[in-house]
Amino acid sequence: MKPNLLSCLGVLLFPLAAQAIEPGPASPQQQGTEIWLVLQSGGQAASPTLQSAKAGERELALQxxxxxxxxxxxxxxxDTSGQQPTQ
Structure with a gap:
């Protein structure tokens, strides 16, 4: 009975021992990427010139x-990444 009770107690307390990963970028490159993604999604680095596609360009893209x-x-x-090209 006691080992069963102790194992149940251990299972219930296990999530309290888990630690979360610290939020934020792990490297300077990742930090730069995240900054650009925030600027892009917020529209803060958007061009003031409205860009649009012509009807022909839209048709070609759709096709x-x-x-x-x-x-x-x-x-x-x-996977052919390590193979020699055939001639």
């Missing part, structure tokens, strides 16, 4: 997006 669905998704991907 390019639709063409992505013409190719089936393979079941497996081959």
């Amino acid at each position: 390019r997006w639709l063409d992505n669905y013409k190719h089936p998704i393979p079941e497996y991907y081959k």
